[in-house]
Amino acid sequence: MTKQEWKFTTKDIAEKPDLFLSGHRACAGCAPTTVLRLIMKATRGPTIVTQATGCMEVISSIYPYTSWAMPWLHTAFETAAANASGIEAALKALKRKGQLKHEHVDVIAIAGDGGTYDIGLQALSGAVERGHDFLFVLYDNEAYMNTGIQRSGGTPLGAATTTSPAGTVVPGKLEHKKPIAEIMVAHEMPYVATASPYYWRDLIAKARKGLEVEGPAFLHVFAPCPRGWRTEPAKTIEYSRLAVETCVFPLWEAVDGKYSLSIPSMVFARAPEKKKPVTEYLKGQGRFRHLFMPQNKALLETIQRLTDEKWLKLLKKCGEATVSEPASSSS
Amino acid sequence: MSAREKGWKEIAPAGVCSKPSTAFLTGDWKTYTPVRDLEKCTRCLLCVLFCPDGAIRWKPEKSDIEFNYNFCKGCGICANECPTKAIEMKVE
Amino acid sequence: MGSVVKQVRMALSGDEAVAYAVKQSDVDVVAAYPITPQTIIVERFSEYVANGEVPTEFVCTESEHSALTACLAASVTGARAFTATASAGLALMHEMLFVTSGCRAPVVMAIANRALSAPLNIHGDHSDSMAQRDSGWIQLYAENAQEVYDSIIQAFRIAEDTNVLLPVMVGLDGFTLSHTLENVDTLPDDVVKQFIGSRKIPKVLTHEGKMAPFKLDPDNPMTMGPIALPNYYFEFKRQQEEAMKNALSVIKKVNNEYAKISGRSYGNGLIEQYCLEDAEVAAVCLGSTAGTMKTIVDELRAEGVKAGLLRLRTFRPLPVEDLRSALCNVKAVAVMDKCMSFGGNGGPVFHEIRHVLYDADVQPYVVNYIYGLGGRDTSPRELRSIYSDLQRIVAKKRVETPIQYLGLRE
Numbered sequence: 001m002t003k004q005e006w007k008f009t010t011k012d013i014a015e016k017p018d019l020f021l022s023g024h025r026a027c028a029g030c031a032p033t034t035v036l037r038l039i040m041k042a043t044r045g046p047t048i049v050t051q052a053t054g055c056m057e058v059i060s061s062i063y064p065y066t067s068w069a070m071p072w073l074h075t076a077f078e079t080a081a082a083n084a085s086g087i088e089a090a091l092k093a094l095k096r097k098g099q100l101k102h103e104h105v106d107v108i109a110i111a112g113d114g115g116t117y118d119i120g121l122q123a124l125s126g127a128v129e130r131g132h133d134f135l136f137v138l139y140d141n142e143a144y145m146n147t148g149i150q151r152s153g154g155t156p157l158g159a160a161t162t163t164s165p166a167g168t169v170v171p172g173k174l175e176h177k178k179p180i181a182e183i184m185v186a187h188e189m190p191y192v193a194t195a196s197p198y199y200w201r202d203l204i205a206k207a208r209k210g211l212e213v214e215g216p217a218f219l220h221v222f223a224p225c226p227r228g229w230r231t232e233p234a235k236t237i238e239y240s241r242l243a244v245e246t247c248v249f250p251l252w253e254a255v256d257g258k259y260s261l262s263i264p265s266m267v268f269a270r271a272p273e274k275k276k277p278v279t280e281y282l283k284g285q286g287r288f289r290h291l292f293m294p295q296n297k298a299l300l301e302t303i304q305r306l307t308d309e310k311w312l313k314l315l316k317k318c319g320e321a322t323v324s325e326p327a328s329s330s331s
Numbered sequence: 332m333s334a335r336e337k338g339w340k341e342i343a344p345a346g347v348c349s350k351p352s353t354a355f356l357t358g359d360w361k362t363y364t365p366v367r368d369l370e371k372c373t374r375c376l377l378c379v380l381f382c383p384d385g386a387i388r389w390k391p392e393k394s395d396i397e398f399n400y401n402f403c404k405g406c407g408i409c410a411n412e413c414p415t416k417a418i419e420m421k422v423e
Numbered sequence: 424m425g426s427v428v429k430q431v432r433m434a435l436s437g438d439e440a441v442a443y444a445v446k447q448s449d450v451d452v453v454a455a456y457p458i459t460p461q462t463i464i465v466e467r468f469s470e471y472v473a474n475g476e477v478p479t480e481f482v483c484t485e486s487e488h489s490a491l492t493a494c495l496a497a498s499v500t501g502a503r504a505f506t507a508t509a510s511a512g513l514a515l516m517h518e519m520l521f522v523t524s525g526c527r528a529p530v531v532m533a534i535a536n537r538a539l540s541a542p543l544n545i546h547g548d549h550s551d552s553m554a555q556r557d558s559g560w561i562q563l564y565a566e567n568a569q570e571v572y573d574s575i576i577q578a579f580r581i582a583e584d585t586n587v588l589l590p591v592m593v594g595l596d597g598f599t600l601s602h603t604l605e606n607v608d609t610l611p612d613d614v615v616k617q618f619i620g621s622r623k624i625p626k627v628l629t630h631e632g633k634m635a636p637f638k639l640d641p642d643n644p645m646t647m648g649p650i651a652l653p654n655y656y657f658e659f660k661r662q663q664e665e666a667m668k669n670a671l672s673v674i675k676k677v678n679n680e681y682a683k684i685s686g687r688s689y690g691n692g693l694i695e696q697y698c699l700e701d702a703e704v705a706a707v708c709l710g711s712t713a714g715t716m717k718t719i720v721d722e723l724r725a726e727g728v729k730a731g732l733l734r735l736r737t738f739r740p741l742p743v744e745d746l747r748s749a750l751c752n753v754k755a756v757a758v759m760d761k762c763m764s765f766g767g768n769g770g771p772v773f774h775e776i777r778h779v780l781y782d783a784d785v786q787p788y789v790v791n792y793i794y795g796l797g798g799r800d801t802s803p804r805e806l807r808s809i810y811s812d813l814q815r816i817v818a819k820k821r822v823e824t825p826i827q828y829l830g831l832r833e
Binding site for chain 3: 045046071086102105
């Protein structure tokens with residue numbers, strides 16, 4: 001694509017009116033709401049948003065109040081991508097009939113990890129296979145937060161949730177976080193990217209890229225939840241930074257399947273000594289507190305090892321071959 | 332807010348929402364409130380971008396930011412992220 | 424237009440009749456998933472698309488659940504949407520049926536009525552759509568392929584009526600109607616298009632404080648499908664019930680208007696009465712069985728038996744007044760159910776007819792015949808025995824077996 005990249009200043013973004021309105025009922029310090037505000041800043045014209053059941057849907061649409069300044073549809077939990085398919089097909093039909101005033105209307109489907117990794121995966125996979133022109137935004141708070149912090153396919157290894165509690169016998173979730181973004185790349189779709197709200201510029205640019213792409217685009221956004229993660233509300237954005245600095249959640253994009261590392265993660269590829277140990281990220285999170293008990297030392301080390309292995313695999317895919325192994329230190 | 336809730340004949344079908352959420356003030360949720368040191372503040376606008384509630388606005392006509400305490404829930408993200416530590420969370 | 428138009432007679436199966444009717448109805452989006460015995464609908468329609476005969480956006484979704492969801496989303500974006508399914512596919516859509524009616528989306532769906540698993544059975548009975556009778560959809564049942572064709576066209580008018588705005592499902596018996604070739608008189612394209620017209624979208628009050636057409640439109644943003652807490656949910660459901668009530672008169676009106684151009688009317692659109700005026704014994708049934716039953720009624724009448732038949736065309740909304748006045752003077756009524764309601768003391772139609780007649784001044788004997796499950800063929804002789812049973816009930820003034828299973832091997 002020879003499209004010119006959208007250049008924007010901080011003031012440009014700050015001055016753009018919020019299309020995700022204040023007065024929503026999210027918890028204090030909720031990252032997904034910051035993510036939605038920033039995503040909405042990336043819109044470029046007429047837009048329709050559709051959403052799966054989940055935290056962001058419920059807090060923004062308590063009848064009769066709505067936080068959505070653009071047309072918005074919610075139907076059910078697993079249906080974000082199916083909604084988007086129907087809306088996109090309808091827009092095509094209306095345009096053909098000359099009933100659409102606009103040259104183009106962007107369609108954004110938004111879902112949490114529940115509505116993406118698990119119950120929503122079928123509809124997402126189907127919609128992508130059919131090539132509908134829409135952007136799917138996954139705000140990943142790593143559990144079914146809206147129903148009370150139950151584990152999802154996106155819950156990371158070792159995390160305590162209400163259905164994978166850290167007990168005396170089982171130390172939290174024993175399964176790994178499903179590599180959803182890589183699954184989407186395997187669909188051979190035009191654009192897949194990961195983002196984190198601390199790196200707001202990267203997030204907004206990627207959201208805009210996803211909208212500009214013709215065909216389906218998938219944006220996996222890391223979105224800490226102070227309530228579910230048992231972290232201080234004030235540190236929500238800080239955790240979204242630590243996740244990248246420890247390479248727990250690296251930032252990259254895949255344009256037509258070609259991987260490239262994003263600038264915030266590039267730092268750690270070029271200067272591996274700057275990569276922080278995962279403990280920097282895990283400590284202070286109530287959901288990982290049990291990992292710091294002596295009996296869970298091995299699990300903690302596994303998490304560091306797996307993080308490093310995945311990071312190296314990603315670097316290879318991005319063509320960022322490292323000369324030496326990055327420093328992977330335990331506490 | 333109206334004194335009486337509307338009956339079934341009066342509301343729009345299919346739950347079409349009739350009020351923007353800006354009519355619902357969430358500012359009374361907070362325990363701590365952000366207080367800004369005007370001299371330390373560099374107007375970097377990071378707080379404007381990070382606020383989950385959009386409670387901090389950049390006002391170009393004033394060349395300054397403005398806190399909307401009607402929506403601020405007192406989460407403290409602005410204080411935590413401020414590069415010059417210009418914001419302090421104080422008990423309301 | 425007051426006169427019947429010239430029509431083209433085509434040999435079509437029920438499924439083909441659906442596809443043809445949809446082709447003529449200026450449908451914007453068809454999102455569907457194949458399932459026996461509906462497959463011919465989607466296959467035939469996709470041929471129309473592939474040959475450029477219709478400009479419809481045809482979306483082959485990855486499941487029925489997504490098919491209905493996509494139709495719902497397309498419909499609330501302002502497009503006319505259609506889908507078709509049967510049996511397990513309809514069951515998979517269950518959740519979304521309620522959402523579709525709750526969102527007041529005028530989606531039209533053909534159901535090639537087929538038995539539900541387990542065990543697996545691909546043949547015709549009504550268990551699939553009966554299981555959805557509470558979902559807020561209008562339900563019409565067709566007797567033959569001609570009525571299937573006519574009902575699909577009428578369905579768009581009924582659904583999109585601004586006093587209704589409810590989705591409509593049209594049932595055609597699996598294999599019996601879906602796959603059997605019949606003569607179908609089809610209207611010209613322009614006549615159908617004019618009859619249905621374009622969607623009239625009512626205006627609603629949005630959060631911006633203005634009245635705007637009820638659809639997803641960037642020029643008039645509105646929020647659809649919010650969470651409604653206990654202080655509001657109830658009122659939305661009451662609205663749907665009111666729409667169902669309005670549908671009774673709309674279905675009749677559409678039937679009569681259609682009769683003017685086609686020459687065909689299905690009773691009053693809600694029920695069809697066959698030799699019922701002075702009937703002493705009568706049966707109530709839905710769908711294609713009515714065809715055979717009418718022949719049996721003719722035979723009985725020739726023998727001097729005052730037999731009659733009521734074919735229930737519209738099951739939802741239940742035409743209470745019409746049913747009551749049609750049946751209250753009959754002495755014994757046999758309600759035929761191609762569906763079980765396990766543990767419910769009889770089939771669903773039996774329940775409804777009994778409840779309708781509870782308030783009648785004079786109450787006939789009402790008995791139930793469960794038949795045809797899983798596509799079990801019921802012979803004319805077996806069907807005739809219903810009337811013999813009814814005559815015995817009238818003579819003895821007593822019901823011995825209120826619920827019988829016709830054609831079941833004991």
